[in-house]
Amino acid sequence: MxxxxxxxxxxxxxxxxxxxxxxxxxxxxxxxxxxxxxxxxxxxxxxxxxxxxxxxxxxxxxxxxxxxxxxxxxxxxxxxxxxxxxxxxxxxxxxxxxxxxxxxxxxxxxxxxxxxxxxxxxxxxxxxxxxxxxxxxxxxxxxxxxxxxxxxxxxxxxxxxxxxxxxxxxxxxxxxxxxxxxxxxxxxxxxxxxxxxxxxxxxxxxxxxxxxxxxxxxxxxxxxxxxxYRKLIENLLPRHKHALGQILKNNELQLDSGFFDAKLKQNLIRSLLSNKQVDQHDLHKLGIQFNLPQESRRQLMDCFGHGLVFNVISQKIESYAASAVALNHKFLIPIYAKGNGLVQIWLNDQRYIVAMNDRQVMKLFQEQDELSAGMHPIVIKKYSDYYVLSYKQLNLSSDEFGGNEFVDDSPESAKFVTQPEVVL
The missing domain is CATH 3.40.50.1820 (Alpha/Beta hydrolase fold, catalytic domain)
Structure with a gap:
């Protein structure tokens, strides 16, 4: 039956x-x-x-x-x-x-x-x-x-x-x-x-x-x-950050790229990179794929003393302490300013512009490439003693924890200054 x-x-x-x-x-x-x-x-x-x-x-x-x-x-x-x-x-x-x-x-x-x-x-x-x-x-x-x-x-x-x-x-x-x-x-x-x-x-x-x-x-x-492992990582992330690297080192995971949601993935990457806990193989275990960039030379600084970078793993503009950028300079590409223009980075000996859509999804484009529908370059505006990064009417604002988001305002946290040139 x-x-x-x-x-x-x-x-x-x-x-x-x-x-x-x-x-x-x-x-x-x-x-x-x-x-x-x-x-x-x-x-x-x-x-x-x-x-x-x-x-x-x-x-x-x-x-x-x-x-x-x-x-x-x-x-x-x-x-x-x-x-x-x-x-x-x-x-x-x-x-x-x-x-x-x-x-x-x-x-x-x-x-x-x-x-x-x-x-x-x-x-x-x-x-x-x-x-x-x-x-x-x-x-x-x-x-x-x-x-x-x-x-x-x-x-x-x-x-x-x-x-x-x-x-x-x-x-x-x-x-x-x-x-x-x-x-x-x-x-x-x-x-x-x-x-x-x-x-x-x-x-x-x-x-x-x-x-x-x-x-x-x-x-x-x-x-x-x-x-x-996803639930374990979610629970450990706020309280036991140093245990995360050990989970990756001691277990043969092979997760797909969509296993973690975007917010958890970004928080996870930030924790691992800030503590220098992982290498490229460990990140691949998490389903995080990326191309290694060439080293860069200088960056903008936010009002909390963090360097402004493009994170090629999370595909986001973020802020990190100088020590974290130095330790992870192959993943964290400093953003530098030459005046008014577009946000650009160097990756594999190629210059890319950073573009974003209204859902705040970022993507890199080579200068000669056509932009995808809905994508717009992020603009650097130079003022007398600071820079502002803008997307349409929104300005990039940093917080003390290194987070960045585009806001419909111009607070002090949206003002960036140039760091003296440093060779990493």
Whole structure:
């Protein structure tokens, strides 16, 4: 028998996927893995291990309203009746549902990754999800003693350092009578992506609870998870900058160029270059490709004493201390002024102009090249004792941390002076 829908209403779509296991898995979707055709949450992994599965997929961001779940149970009672061993699995919104309806579905084990206790602002303040609370559909939705039982095993995986999920966990801890906890530090709310592994999921569903065994398996999965390293880097960046270089040196990563968003990539590059932690090979591990430029000679200085440069890795105009520019002069190209004109740099013995569009995306063009649609050169304006870099009506302004942005004003931080010529 093929997969097919066995119940559906305005909030959920329930799909039956037959297998050959003795256990029946209730797999709950989340905000991302919502109802789409006959797709089931964690379908590939569950199918690989031959599980019989009831896939309960949300059609709305409605946290599996109780009226829908009770209507579903009435409809599918005959289908699930033969199965005495029942296990619930889900993450976030799906983890909430697996716990909330564990008594209703007679689950022996529940595996919940970063679950919620409630999204009702009267129960808990969680700005991520309070907006989705609907009094009509989610009335009295918090997980209560009558929803759970000491006869059932509850396994919760979460990041204890992530404040929002920790607050939800503490509420769950107070109501769950037989809670087993596995910590996944520095992953935020991305446990589902970090722990994506069919073998690990199979262990969560079938192996007797053994923290040492699960932590060993989780470490193996994390070491091969790009999502884990991204979350780890995001968390380390503000607090433990010197650890970032060690992550790159000690792990064979090979990320694609779109793995980090633009803001995180720029902050990551700034931290690594400022601390001289990486070489070209390490940056390639992060999916950061670039051409090495020729050394330059002089630069403009901002009002904080930082040198103005074009960063060929991030493709941005930035400011760095002289020591950082000296250490990383092959990546950080000083910008110099000869009077009124265009912002130019020397790269591989070629002169380039720096152009930008209205989304503040910068790009280099050789002098003889045609500009792409929407791109405009950045202009240097010379005044009696300072320079201004302008894009249309906007002026480049620096902050004390080396950040630069174009603003619709002319503050003191938008005035640059010329540094005496220095050979690097």
């Amino acid at each position: 093929d997969k097919h829908i066995i119940f559906e209403d305005d909030h959920i779509r329930v799909i039956w996927m037959p297998g050959h296991s003795e256990a029946l898995i209730f797999s709950f979707g989340d905000l991302i893995t919502r109802a789409k055709g006959l797709t089931i949450n964690a379908e590939k992994s569950l199918s690989k291990h031959g599980y019989n599965v009831v896939g309960i997929m949300p059609k709305e961001k409605s946290w599996f309203p109780e009226q829908s779940m009770r209507a579903m149970l009435n409809e599918i009672a005959a289908t699930i009746a033969p199965f005495q061993q029942r296990i619930g699995y889900g993450g976030s919104m799906g983890g909430y549902a697996a716990i909330k309806y564990s008594n209703l579905l007679d689950l022996q084990r529940v595996v919940a990754l970063v679950p919620q206790y409630s999204i009702d602002p009267e129960d808990i303040l969680d700005t991520r999800y309070n907006m989705f609370f609907h009094p009509q559909h989610n009335a009295d939705m918090r997980i209560q003693p009558q929803d759970v039982s000491a006869e059932r095993e509850y396994i919760v995986i979460y990041d204890p350092h992530y404040a929002e999920d920790r607050a939800q966990y503490l509420k769950l801890q107070a109501v769950l009578p037989s809670l087993q906890t596995l910590h996944l530090p520095f992953t935020g709310h991305d446990a589902i992506a970090v722990l994506a592994s069919s073998d690990l999921l199979n262990d969560f569903l079938s192996h007797p609870f053994d923290p040492a065994h699960f932590y060993q398996k989780m470490r193996q999965v994390k070491k091969n998870s790009k999502f884990y």
